[in-house]
Amino acid sequence: MARRLDVDRSDEVSAALLADLRSMITSDRVLADGPDHVRSVTLFNGAVDIRPAVVVRCGTTGDVQAAVRAAREHGVPVSVRGGGHDFWGRALRPGGLVIDLADMRGVRVDADRRVATVEGGALSSGVVAAAERAGLTAVTGTAGAVGMVGLTLGGGYGPLTGRFGLAADNLLGAEVVLADGSRMDTDAEHESDLFWALRGGGGNFGVVTSARIRLHPVPTVVAGTILYPISQAPRVLADLAEILQGCPDELTVDVGLLPGADGAPVVYVAPTWSGNLDEGAAENGPVYALTRLGTPSLVDIGRTTRSAGLAATDAMFPVGRMGAIRSRNISRISGSITDVLVQGAQAFTSPFSAILLHQFHGAAARVPLDATAFGRREPHQMAELISLWEKDADITVDDDGEARHLRWVEQLHAALEPFSLPGGYVNFLGPETPDQVARSYGPNTERLLAIKSAMDPDSVFVGTPLPNDAQGTASTTV
Template sequence: MSAALLADLRSTISSSRVLTGGPEYVSSVTLFNAAVDIRPAVIVRCATAADVQAAVRAAGEHGVPVSVRGGGHDFWGRALRSGGLVIDLAEMRGVRVDADRRVAAVEGGALSSDVVAAAERVGLTAVTGTAGAVGMVGITLGGGYGPLTGRFGLAADNLLGAEVVLADGSRVDTDAEHEPDLFWALRGGGGNFGVVTSARIRLHPVPTVVTGTIFYPISQASRVLADLGEILQGGPDELTVDVGLLPGADGAPAVYVAPTWSGNLDEGAAENGPVHALTRLGTPLLVDIGRPARSAGLAATDAMFPVGRMGAIRSRNISGISASITDVLVQGAQAFTSPFSAILLHQFHGAAARVPLDSTAFGRREPHQMAELISLWEKGDDIAGDGDGGARHLRWVEQLHAALEPFSLPGGYVNFLGPETPDQVARSYGPNTERLLAIKSAVDPDSVFVGTPLPSDAPGTASPTF
């Protein structure tokens, strides 16, 4: 670590927030995925946009690589770079809600749960993913599938504007009228264009939904998923359904159906309504349907997937749930190597599918299912059993990922893609690729910011930028 860099940082930022070791440093490098072991040279805990500017400029002047830590939920640990400078936004979690305009001003380090909690206090909510511990800005920049996607679009579709610190340390405000190319790129292009120190997000008057979980035995998977696929194909915008396969309490895999109804609550909760129809796809093992606040649903997912396990993730996009895909998923579930792993399908439909493809950087707008293949295991388990250091868990997710390839659409969800899948990276932005790379070259020609992988200039190839 350069003494000159530290002196430079501490001349403008409080020494207590420039960390090279100690408990706060350890806290900052502790991420959701315990398999990540990356040691940056210095952590800068920024409290203001001016702190971010100072950190970016200092890193540039001293030739130190930069990363940005929001929620720290990325499976590859891209919030950190070995020997680098981390811009840690953990102290920038403020959320201000304008109830009349239905807009939230969100600081760059705010979690999804922070935004939803603030909005709920005035009868509103934000479009988020399924977990509350994920950084709101990070999920938004990459796209943001979630339980309100059908009615209100992706999280990225609800981004109204942002304050961004660019690679040269300058600060710009961007929206549809100001720096429109940058604004276009931020909606789905990932964290590759600067540090978003604050964002303006559209809110919606849906603080409470009809939602819950339904479990079916794995033996009923073919029937349940076939009937569910037919229901979802023509379903209303208000009904978005996650479906998957999870290890059950007895260790046997089970089919998991998680509907969210964001329309009229009485209609959604009715026994003959759209949500309870999903309890009659077979003979369920468990039905738990209610009208919780959205914050409760986020907390439940956080409890299901707590911080501190080892993990890996892969992703595919599929056009629907066919019999062949069901067979692949069931075989994958029957081969689970850990009671904490999961196969989840996130529905993309409705409002999200009606957004013109060229209006944001996000690269796929036709209805589909985004398959999230999650391998998780406890720390001690990576040296247990056959003593292969967790390799069997990685083999499981890689084999399932490969088995789905013949049924998959080109590309994938950039928040869940890493250097192992350059073919998916290369095709994730489709016809938006050329414009996205041109904007990247204009605002960050030296690739200072490398939040998620971008395609290379060469057609059909990809070079992740981290």
């Protein structure tokens, strides 16, 4: 039975916890201070300010098991750091124990079976790089610095969604350390309830120390960027909406509004073609059709590797800026939604913020709703509303500091509500949006919560907020 933490004895408990950990795990992997500790608690979002008590730099599954058992014994909250890319800072918990998987980033590729076995801390960039060396690729999101396992557990939208489904749809099995410190292997035939929950239910059921994922023989794609002036947004987005309705599986298109080089917002269209490369590169093909929605100010389309695309996104969104995120799902881009998006772009409070729409269609939309925990399977656009700013750099004596950046994202989030589907993408939802959390899993909610109750009745793991559950409030907002 886990011991309850008495606040007045927190220093005593911390000392006892450290001693306990160092008796089971190599001492230099148990960090309470110093440069390695600072690196472990420094996340992608510079606005996160959470002080855990101890970090355990795990090197093996056994280290993870020991860390979980020690945290339970000493009544200390647990969090898991994979890539540390979550905007809400859920890799850390106040006064808690961080299971840092940065030393568990190995990727082993079985080219014949087209399967990769990835350790719990592997980054998307590392998985794709390893797969490319075998002439394959993995289904990831758009950024390479994101942890592969965390992305997958929450769903995983990305540029291959149309052809191969979500990252979660490509999960074949996992090794999981449970809340009692025991180890469990799960796949479609073994502990199938847990396997079902891991595909979209978030990191709420244990620490995934390794995962097996399906790979695909498309290391090279036709992809790139097309930019249009904001004045052309109504026409461009209206025509694009029609194209997306009949989009082939091989073409997945991200679209958004970004601050341009001159400060004026631009319409951003980012296609990825994963089919026949000659067809994708043809001037009369479906990719180049997206360059004729208006008069583009930039067209940069060509054959490229998936790893190059991930690196380009990482360069756009470097580690350390202050940030906040909100999300909505919309069925399609309509005129009313275009008006809201354009008004939001014209009100950008920072040159680093962004409005991005990720297309969900094709193979992902053909998976039965009850086949995985992921809660929405009809075609839609997932809107990612990102407020990013440099600390103090763009704040003057005439404004009210960082609050204006938060107001911008909240106001845009509220303005999209009348046009949005229920729920949202759980990887981007936090305690500020309980109404969306409550409706994110639809008819899968009851089964998901039953599995949570069976696997982790004390809610040791709080990777993402679950419906009808207060665990999301354990995360600190930005």
